[in-house]
Amino acid sequence: MARTTAEPIAGRFDLGSDRDPTPLGGTWSLRTRLADRRWPLVASALMLAVGMLYMFAWIPVVHHRSYWATGDDLWGIFRGAHYVGWGFLGGIYTPSNGIVTFPGMPVILTPLALLSDHAHLTESYLPFIVQHPTAALILQPVELLLASTVAFACDALAQRLQVTRVRRAILCLVVAAIAWPTAAVWGHAEDALAMTFVVYAIVAMLDRKWSAFGWLLGLGIVVQPLVALLVPLFIGAAPRGQRLLLAFRSAALSAVLVGVALAGDASDTWRALFTQPTPPSMNHATPWVALAPKIVSGAAATSQHGEYLHQLGQAALIQANSRAIAEVSGGPGRLIDVLLAVVIGVYACRRAQDPVRLLWLAAVVLASRCLFEAVMTPYYLAPPLILAMVMASRRNGRTFLAATVIALEIMVFSYHHLNPWAWWLPVVIGLGAIVALGYPEDVGAPPGSVPEAHRERESPEPDSPQVEAMRVPEFT
Secondary structure (H helix, E strand, O other), rough: OOOOOOOOOOOOOOOOOOOOOOOOOOOOOOOHHHHHHHHHHHHHHHHHHHHHHHHHHHHHHHOOOOOOOOOOOOOHHHHHHHHOOOOOHHHHHHHHHHHOOOOHHHHHOOOHHHHHHHOOOOOOOOOOOOOOOOOOOHHHHHHHHHHHHHHHHHHHHHHHOOOOOHHHHHHHHHHHHHHHHHHOOOOOHHHHHHHHHHHHHHHHHOOOOOOHHHHHHHHHHHHHHHHHHHHHHHHHHHHHHHHHHHHHHHHHHHHHHHHHHHOOOOHHHHHHHHHHHEEEOOOOOOHHHHHHEEEEEEEEEEEEEEEEEEOOOOOEEEEEEEEEEEEEEOOHHHHHHHHHHHHHHHHHOOOOHHHHHHHHHHHHHHHHHHHHOOOOOOOHHHHHHHHHHHHHOOHHHHHHHHHHHHHHHHHHHHHOOOOOOHHHHHHHHHHHHHHHOOOOOOHOOOOOOHHHHHHHOOOOOOOOOHHHHHOOOOOO
């Protein structure tokens, strides 16, 4: 089937004074750039402040116990960073660390692990829980700041798609609210950080910077392999001469690091990355768990709680309870998701896509992961919600408001423990509704028309320099 030509987007957006197109023929000063990203800066500051307040006050105030609230999985990832610092990359996948993703995040945290060793800071290591781990004083702020970078990326993409200033400000705050729990509650800043790289990769794609696009996508994959689901779609949409290069650039870093890990500890690395054990009793089982293979030998001991007695400057464990956890493999459901991503990629390859519709398809691919997972955790919702909210910000005010309300509602709802159907159905329906609300209906409009959200303003001339500067390219 011959590839058809998509209509360019130019001429369909108002570029009035409430928008910030890049100055023509010039560059922005640092002060101007900071002013233009003031709302991402505000969002980052709020994430950091609220995250640290949560760490220090949540358990003492709510549960009346003297503990700091650090991410549930934070210390396993940080332990993996220690292994990297010790020169043993394969040690990342030691079962007690609980790491089942690529090595990107432990590698990023390695300098902090070395600093923690040098300063003799205390840290938790399951099943031993330290009440006030001093390593958290440097680790938690870094995790929060890494997660907050996604607000900058989404603001850059929204600006590239000509979203109004007010809408961009709201978007930054909503994205921050979605990304905050990934770091503060769960210790998985990599889910938000991976979306930072992906969104900046999308901006590079819109600017036809194919080399930067491939490498940025590769950085996202090595941090969180979930975003590798987007590779078939983007390869299908890329120009023919860029497809092999895109595949190489996006896979190179992950292949090197995973290869080194396999060489160091083949059995544990294979088990973590291909068997993908996950405990349904600790997270949210979905209806797919009935079809997931059980891993009898993968049971692990985990601490329910521990208490330490400090005497003469020494910490002594006085109580620790642990239990065995049955696990299932997340692989089969994820294989279905991979096949769906390939089908969508083939569709994009055989039928040229308007760039905005291509971004919407990317949100569909990311959201499909939540449809087929055997075991879900609330932070799994963050990556699809982030991109879906960017797409919804292009729509009219009521649509964007509806998407915002639904996104916040399902984020809160996802923390309730219910039976698989009662939990899974509202989450999937809510996520699907947000993706549907972001569908770019205006991309099929004739050149020169104005989308619904901006009909009250008059658009500039289609051939004006301002429109040419903000033109979103078509891919053929």
